[in-house]
Amino acid sequence: MKEHIIQVGADLAGERLDVAVCREIAELTRSRIQKLIEEDKVLINGKTRKANYRVQEGECISVTVPALKASSFNAEDISLEILFEDSDVLVINKPKGLVVHPAAGHQGGTLVNALLHYCKDLSGIGGEARPGIIHRLDKDTSGVLVVAKNDKAHLALSQQFKAHSVVREYVAIVHGDVAVKQGSINAAIARHPRERKKMAVVTPDKGRNAVTHFRVLECLHGFTYLALRLETGRTHQIRVHLASIGYPVAGDPVYGYKRQKVKMAGQALHARLLGFIHPKDGRYLEFFAEPPVEFNELLTSLRLRQED
Numbered sequence: 001m002k003e004h005i006i007q008v009g010a011d012l013a014g015e016r017l018d019v020a021v022c023r024e025i026a027e028l029t030r031s032r033i034q035k036l037i038e039e040d041k042v043l044i045n046g047k048t049r050k051a052n053y054r055v056q057e058g059e060c061i062s063v064t065v066p067a068l069k070a071s072s073f074n075a076e077d078i079s080l081e082i083l084f085e086d087s088d089v090l091v092i093n094k095p096k097g098l099v100v101h102p103a104a105g106h107q108g109g110t111l112v113n114a115l116l117h118y119c120k121d122l123s124g125i126g127g128e129a130r131p132g133i134i135h136r137l138d139k140d141t142s143g144v145l146v147v148a149k150n151d152k153a154h155l156a157l158s159q160q161f162k163a164h165s166v167v168r169e170y171v172a173i174v175h176g177d178v179a180v181k182q183g184s185i186n187a188a189i190a191r192h193p194r195e196r197k198k199m200a201v202v203t204p205d206k207g208r209n210a211v212t213h214f215r216v217l218e219c220l221h222g223f224t225y226l227a228l229r230l231e232t233g234r235t236h237q238i239r240v241h242l243a244s245i246g247y248p249v250a251g252d253p254v255y256g257y258k259r260q261k262v263k264m265a266g267q268a269l270h271a272r273l274l275g276f277i278h279p280k281d282g283r284y285l286e287f288f289a290e291p292p293v294e295f296n297e298l299l300t301s302l303r304l305r306q307e308d
Helices: 017-024 032-037 112-120 153-162 237-244 293-307
Strands: 001-007 042-044 060-065 083-086 089-094 142-148 165-177 182-186 187-191 200-201 211-219 223-230 269-277 285-290
Touching: 017 032, 017 042, 017 060, 032 042, 032 060, 032 153, 042 142, 083 285, 089 112, 112 142, 142 153, 153 269, 165 237, 165 293, 182 237, 187 237, 200 237, 211 237, 223 237, 223 293
Parallel strands: 142 269
Antiparallel strands: 001 060, 042 060, 083 089, 089 142, 165 223, 165 269, 182 211, 187 200, 211 223, 269 285
């Protein structure tokens, strides 16, 4: 438990209670403060007030921040490749096969379980000692992923993703000879009408807007090596979009061919670049990770086959 005492001066007078506390306690988000107010943990001269109460000069605000609740998930010692870390964010190169967040059928062995073991300085998300998952990569998609260590970082990064200002570049090996050097796929995505574990391209009125930009890196005689940039971030977006135009990702067991033409565990899709504004100091940060060995081995074999 942590106690904060705020003496209201002329600079805070007239502000809403939640805004005043947010200005004075940097590590708490406004939504977290509003929750504390609802729980009667924010008092003015010993009395409860609503979040919209206008504070007055000379008043004393006391804020009681409860100790972090233990995470509902177990910590597990799982190896991680850390690309960057400070007190606010953690950037990792997620390996293929690692599920990001616990869910039905995957209560353990996930990235969240690994982070709970690795991180010793979590300030918590919403009062719980856990990492803040802002975006996800599919289980069999490898690559760069950012995680928040506290509420402020989580909110700031979430806003960047919502504004589509985060730079996200992927590489993929797809079936077929892509006919144009570059292009964009603008097609709404929603849950598949019959197969609930799948997503599908639908009419704009039935799904969420989704835009994927692509450019050809190499033509590989029946396959194409692509670079892709996400404008939006819908579930399975790249895989669904590419399959919808006739170029499914090689090895994709869900949206690809029933009889795979390559031997690979999961899809040949890798998030190789991620760029964002640091939530505290405003620096633009960019991180890059090479595709995994299996991806590069497939790429090499296709190049060799083309030379024959």
